[in-house]
Amino acid sequence: MLRLPPFAYHRPATVEEAVALKAELGSEAMFVAGGTDLLPNMKHRLFEPAHLISLRGVEELRGIREEDGALRIGAGETLTAVAESRAVQMLYPALAEAAAHVAGPQLRNMGTLGGNLCLDTRCTYYNQTEFWRKALGYCLKKDGTVCHVTKVGRKCVAAHSADTPPVLMTLDATLTLAGPGGRREVAVKDFFVADGIRNTVREPDEVLTEIRIPLSSARRRQGYAKLRQRRSIDFPLLTVAVAADVDDDGLVRSIQGAVTALGSRPRILTGWDAIASGRRLDDEVVEALAERAHAQCHPLENIIVDPDWRRAMVPVYVRRALSMLAPTGEALCV
Ligand SMILES: Cc1cc2nc3c(=O)[nH]c(=O)nc-3n(C[C@H](O)[C@H](O)[C@H](O)COP(=O)(O)OP(=O)(O)OC[C@H]3O[C@@H](n4cnc5c(N)ncnc54)[C@H](O)[C@@H]3O)c2cc1C
Numbered sequence: 001m002l003r004l005p006p007f008a009y010h011r012p013a014t015v016e017e018a019v020a021l022k023a024e025l026g027s028e029a030m031f032v033a034g035g036t037d038l039l040p041n042m043k044h045r046l047f048e049p050a051h052l053i054s055l056r057g058v059e060e061l062r063g064i065r066e067e068d069g070a071l072r073i074g075a076g077e078t079l080t081a082v083a084e085s086r087a088v089q090m091l092y093p094a095l096a097e098a099a100a101h102v103a104g105p106q107l108r109n110m111g112t113l114g115g116n117l118c119l120d121t122r123c124t125y126y127n128q129t130e131f132w133r134k135a136l137g138y139c140l141k142k143d144g145t146v147c148h149v150t151k152v153g154r155k156c157v158a159a160h161s162a163d164t165p166p167v168l169m170t171l172d173a174t175l176t177l178a179g180p181g182g183r184r185e186v187a188v189k190d191f192f193v194a195d196g197i198r199n200t201v202r203e204p205d206e207v208l209t210e211i212r213i214p215l216s217s218a219r220r221r222q223g224y225a226k227l228r229q230r231r232s233i234d235f236p237l238l239t240v241a242v243a244a245d246v247d248d249d250g251l252v253r254s255i256q257g258a259v260t261a262l263g264s265r266p267r268i269l270t271g272w273d274a275i276a277s278g279r280r281l282d283d284e285v286v287e288a289l290a291e292r293a294h295a296q297c298h299p300l301e302n303i304i305v306d307p308d309w310r311r312a313m314v315p316v317y318v319r320r321a322l323s324m325l326a327p328t329g330e331a332l333c334v
Pocket residue numbers: 030031032033034035036037038039040055075076079101102103104107110111112113114115116117118119120161162163164206207208209233234235236
């Protein structure tokens with residue numbers, strides 16, 4: 001049985017208290033929300049914080065409501081709450097679907113949207129027990145000097161494996177970070193960086209407090225498709241999110257696609273507007289978008305599934321996501 005390392009547990013009631021505690025305890029402390037990712041990682045000794053600062057008692061991190069032209073979702077809302085929110089289902093069906101397809105029901109009841117955005121990257125050579133990693137000589141991301149994926153590279157390429165960020169990117173969502181220097185707003189598109197060791201611009205002493213999605217994005221038709229080994233609890237092997245502004249004549253005004261689970265950050269697919277703007281989403285356009293995505297995506301051996309097969313699945317899942325841009329705006333997960 002894998003046991004947790006010892007730690008002291010703190011339960012602040014406000015964001016300010018949480019930030020002050022982190023400033024006091026320094027690098028010995030980490031924030032924890034649902035704990036569905038951090039606690040297993042602690043059992044694997046990937047993190048050994050002497051202090052955990054729980055965000056579960058912070059009221060400000062709760063609530064899903066319309067506010068100032070946006071839907072504001074508290075970072076501490078569970079994935080179940082997001083998936084079952086009537087407002088999210090009506091306005092952003094792709095987000096409701098993405099949240100509903102994270103892990104399994106128990107994990108969604110505990111796991112939060114904020115934790116999903118701050119999720120650590122994953123890799124075959126990293127998400128293993130201490131014993132297993134030690135036998136291999138560890139790796140760049142934790143305790144070692146070599147990347148077993150790239151062999152020669154000096155950079156970690158562990159996979160970003162969270163389902164909701166690609167959808168939030170195609171909806172132009174922003175998030176708020178609160179730290180010792182005050183609060184700042186960051187577009188979800190600018191939140192991630194291509195570094196498997198630390199793949200967001202969030203500083204370790206910042207709390208993610210809320211996610212805001214413009215109400216204007218609710219006019220977009222949305223789609224979401226997830227490739228995974230089983231139709232149950234698995235992390236994504238590939239997630240595709242798409243959103244399009246379509247006029248009354250069925251002509252595309254603008255279109256966005258985002259993919260994740262391939263590299264260290266989710267990425268926006270480029271060149272889509274040039275292909276689809278002013279045209280109908282007919283077979284020819286869908287095929288051109290799928291081909292464009294295929295040309296841009298190059299999965300690595302960072303998870304246990306063959307990268308060539310994952311690459312071959314990119315156009316398949318782009319087509320599936322695009323097929324969900326039905327006039328009713330309904331999004332379905334495949
Ligand atoms: C078996 C299994 C299957 C899974 N499948 C999936 C899947 O299919 N798709 C998927 O996306 N995820 C999956 N997960 C991962 C995880 O359950 C979810 O990503 C969940 O949303 C994480 O949220 P949490 O609140 O539990 O995060 P935690 O584990 O509490 O925290 C994760 C990280 O985020 C930081 N953090 C959390 N909240 C904040 C905040 N508000 N401000 C600052 N930092 C914060 C923590 O310090 C930690 O570093 C799976 C996990 C397991 C164990």
